[in-house]
Amino acid sequence: MSGFLFVVPPLVGHINPAVGVAAELGARGHRVAWVCPDAGLVRRLAGAEAAVYPCAGAADGERPADLRGAEALRFLWEWFLLPLADEMAPGVRAAVADFHPDVVVADQQAFAGALVAERLGLPWATSATTSAEFGGAYDGIPKVAGWLRDRLAELRGRIGDPAGSADPRFSPHLTLAFTTPELAGPTDRPAVRHVGPSISARPAADGFPWEWLDPSRDRVLVSLGTANADAGGRxxxxxxxALRDRADRVQALVADPGGTLPPAADDKDLLIRPTLPQLPLLERVDAVVCHAGHNTVCEALWHGVPLVVAPIRDDQPVIAGQVVDAGAGIRVRFGRVTAAKLGAALDTVLYEPAHRAAAARIRIAFRAAGGAPVAATHLETLAAEESR
Structure with a gap:
């Protein structure tokens, strides 16, 4: 049996897709361990028995709510991704020395996993929790693309193999893309394997009032993810x-982790909670309004649910474009949308069949791709090839 070391940032959306793959490998008898700055978060998502090596590093620092575009990207790299890689690298090296993995599985934004593996001569695979860069998202912005290359080259000089040349965001051995071309479009990057979403069981949602759901009305789930609480109030x-105006035919569930909305106690039309059990709710809702985060989009489409997407920053505009191009949803402007425009978009995805049909097509493609079991098989193949 082989050993697989998962290197992940302390972000729920980046850990969740790896959880199912790690569980599948463990069920097949392989050794599995994790490296993450937040061991408690990994154990909460992957199970209390998960073996987690400690390392330094902090969660994404708060960004100004109005930061967008290239400025938001620069902030993300300079104040989170690059420092995180430097901080994680010693812990990753220590974990490799103790665990002796056959393959390092590095999240696409946990650069330390890829570069430390490169320096130590270990095969590594990329866990790509977003497909935004597969199609050359920055090709049309050469200054941004050049700036990113320069920062990665500097980082390689500090923690990787100075003679190396592989982009740490894309393993030359294996890149696991948790999507399919039906949503993301084709890619010419080598070693990419489209495995579809990795959907695995999550901790039970104790205390959620399932009896509140009204089967006589359509249901809409609204979520901006846990990282956008500061930006989502308006x-x-x-x-x-918009949802209140449609209460005669729509029930709404709104995730409000930042507490920006007044409570809606004993309200039969609107349920507001800091967190919602997203996966089981997606089995029961008719549309999703979200920020075009990759995980939320893919989980919605896994269930064949059409979307209204309002991207905020980072990869979200690219993912929103994928949703629109695939016909599975409508895009609105996060900073300028009005209740009237949002309501019109909701009416379209709820009551016109084209978007639901497109979401159903992607659902079929996602489920045919195989998810975590197929991803685990690709990793087994990589380990076997490298051991010869």
């Missing part, structure tokens, strides 16, 4: 207004 308020 947008969520517009959502609530």
């Amino acid at each position: 947008f969520l308020a517009e959502c609530v207004s």
